Amino acid sequence: MANMPAMNAFSDLIKQLWQRLGSMSLAVILLMVLSIASVIGTVLLQNQDQADYLNQFGPLWYWLFRALGLFDMYHTWWFLSILGFLMLSLTACLWRNVPKMLKEMRNRKGTLNERSLKRMELRKQWRLAADTPVDALQAAFKKPLHGWEVSAVEQDGTTYIRADKGRNHKWGYISVHTAILVILIGGLVSVQFGFRGNMGVPEGKMEKTITFSQGTETAYLDMPFQVRCNTFNIDFFQTGAPKEFRSNLTILEDGKEMLTSDIIVNEPLYYKGVYIYQASFGDGGSDVTFKFYQMDGSQKTRLASTQVYKTLNDPETGLAIEVTDFRPYNVENIAEKFGEKKFKDIGPSIEYILRGEGLKPVKIKAYMNPYIDADGNNQGSWMMVSLTGDSKDYQPVSLGIDLTNPKEWQLYHAFLSRMNEQQGTQSEKANLQAFKLALTDVFGTDRPDDFQNMGVRTLQAVRMLPQLPWPIIPMLDDFNHVYYTGLQLAKDPGMNIVWVGSAILVIGLCIMFYLPHRKLWLVIRSADGVSHITLAGLTNRNQLAFKQTFNDLFTKLDEEFSHHKNKGSNNI
């Protein structure tokens, strides 16, 4: 017995909580909290490398943010709880209001008490002769109301004619709120029973596992099949912008080929509930051969082979060359004037980090071919050098001579030794003399046509090459290019639920906004030998348009009723 009040208090508390949950204020607050929380995740880049975060924020903030889960915010317990609360609030709101609304929609009470009538904002009155037949009035009322439901009742000598339009308006409200619940449930199903991850497959290789980030860690998942990338191709526009990324994939199960198909961006492949999307691409570990140009004056060159993503150690010089990327094409704007455009493929390039004892590590992007300017002149071999290791700080370095032409390498050395013979006389005339002799040393009498250009470039090489701190210049000599295709694999059993919810949402919104519930009454009461007629209107949406409709109706009725007018119309 003693428990009873406590129980009551408890159930009261639950009841009150339930009431609060379904309240509008809570809903508005939840919506605002959800939007503010969402902002954080857009300002703070999500799911990046932890080291980057640590660098960016320093240890204190890093640990704080990490503890709050801000690096994978949309999957933290607190963010999901807000969504959970929203679902609870929606449920409570529907639970409380739906029965009321259904009842209201079923309610077809025609009568209207005096008080409600007086409260209506849209109201007009006439006084007509008492013998005016109700049928005629009803007909006049009904005529312009095309598509309205009209019903009439009589009570205590007063006739109430009620017209309704958009009686099902409240279904809009119900479906919109249900739809959001359905969408959230769909999302939950997606998260719980679906997956989404990345897979990089080099051309000619096979892969079975996808990786995805889970909080601050990387997780792995095996697919029930294997994916082989047969080929990967990029098509370019004439501007050098990529036009199409296309992978030719084969799906295998236990070594048996099940399906071979092409995929491109926007056109995924579907296999056994899993969608396979074209997401990215990169170098799949191409074979590359360097040619080292020795800077010791010996005129020697050496070849060394490696692969992209590997580090080549050169025992002779003690240099380590970490190859980071290879590109078979580089379409660039080679127009000289600012604002003009002339796109051209300037050939393959290799990117590497050069390290050595006593050397500042640098990032280099070396082009295989010499730079040919817009007028078709050979400007010699060149590379981009970044002293910071950041691609933003790349500075072009023109090596002067065209290293793809062995004769020019020879010419450079011949020029150097001829200059040495002059023992330091550095006049223009002496330079010209030395170059002429060097030309004869290399080419004999058979001078190339563009020897003047070559002279300018050799001079540039003499100025530039000795400045370089490295014992060798590693240039790209040969390559066998392999791409990897970056695939995204996803299974999403919640997706269809979300689409159903979305459809209901849109339909519900249309009902809510565009099918307002409009009510019109014509109340006819005879007293003192006069027929008092009141036209009243009520809507829950779009007052402006309804006012117009109401006034139009009034004008029409006024015209109709003018035959029956008694003591002049008396409009309010």
Next chain:
Amino acid sequence: MSATTAEISIMAGMNQGRWALTRFYAYIGMSLGLGAMAMYGTGGYNEDAFLYQILSIQGLIWGGTGALIGTGLAATLSTMKPSMLEGRVAPNTVPWLDGALLMVILASIAALFEPAASQISYEDQSNLIAGNIIMAMNIVFIFSAVAYIAYLFAPENFIGRIATGSAYFGIYAGGTALLLRWHESYMIDVEIGHAPVSNLYEVFIVLFMITAAVYLSFERRYQAKGMGAFVMLLVSAGVFFGIWLDSVGQADIKPLVPALQSYWMKIHVPMNFVGYGAFAVACAAGMAYLVRHRMEEKGSNSKMLNVFPSLEQLDQLAYKSVAVGFPAFTLATILGAAWAAEAWGGYWSWDPKETWALIVWLVYGAYLHARVSHGWHGKALAWWAVAGFLVTVFCFLGVNMYLSGLHSYGRLT
């Protein structure tokens, strides 16, 4: 004045009753005819060639037959059931469809003045004429803003008509220029050709058009001319941004990145801008409300108050704009999710653009709750409409400029 009245009544008659219904059915018939052509016509549907198929003899035959059948059907049905003539859908829709048709015709005429194919190159697009039409649109929109502001201070009927007329002109110029740009993109190179909703510069024009169109439809129905100054000020601000984009070389037609090469782009992007445009009008109504409120508070008896819509009307207009924008924006977001599901492997990735779209949606969702269920009105909601638009602008511009993510193709380069 009688000439004006006659003109107006002819215009009104065109958009009502039998005329409206007949045209409405003709348009539907034409669309169905063209749809049938896509399915059964020679050559079938080809994404790149369809625009020209529509404008060819084949398109004329299919579309024309559809339109004729539609006309016949309308005549028969309206005779059999005269009450059909009183429906609201046809008169409300037909002016928009007329406008679209007029834009196509204008663009087709303007296309005749394009330079010869040999003169057109990707590298130098300055000889294409859509750019000139866009410049004309810019000037006209700014002029319209000036005229609307002048109207506030000197509420002459004449000035008001000029303001409205120039706003209409701006819309048609914008629409014509965009259609022409579509054509031009194919003239540069069939491979490059794409719908003109692929970069910030193009969608800005779409935004001006929709904002102005939503406002003008309100002006026509609710005599809200005093609000025009605010709407057109917003549009002008956008116009200056567009001019700046042009000056930094963002106005060129560029090929589409693979992620955008999808029919979804043609649906998702314009639908989004219906939302943005309507929210812009809501913001203008909110601003007008705040200005009028301020003036009334100070006890001003300026003549301006006579041309301003009443506080109640402005309140309603802001709500009406949100009521147009919210469902459109919801639909656009859903369409975006559908596209994302097809292109990126998930309908929702918490990408900054997506998240901000959600924030915009939540802000206006809260607005509707506050208004409809909480019965909020007036000043607080006017501020809300203004603030909501600021959030929208951030979603539309700020995300592209400051945050990285999957929508980075909208980025300034």
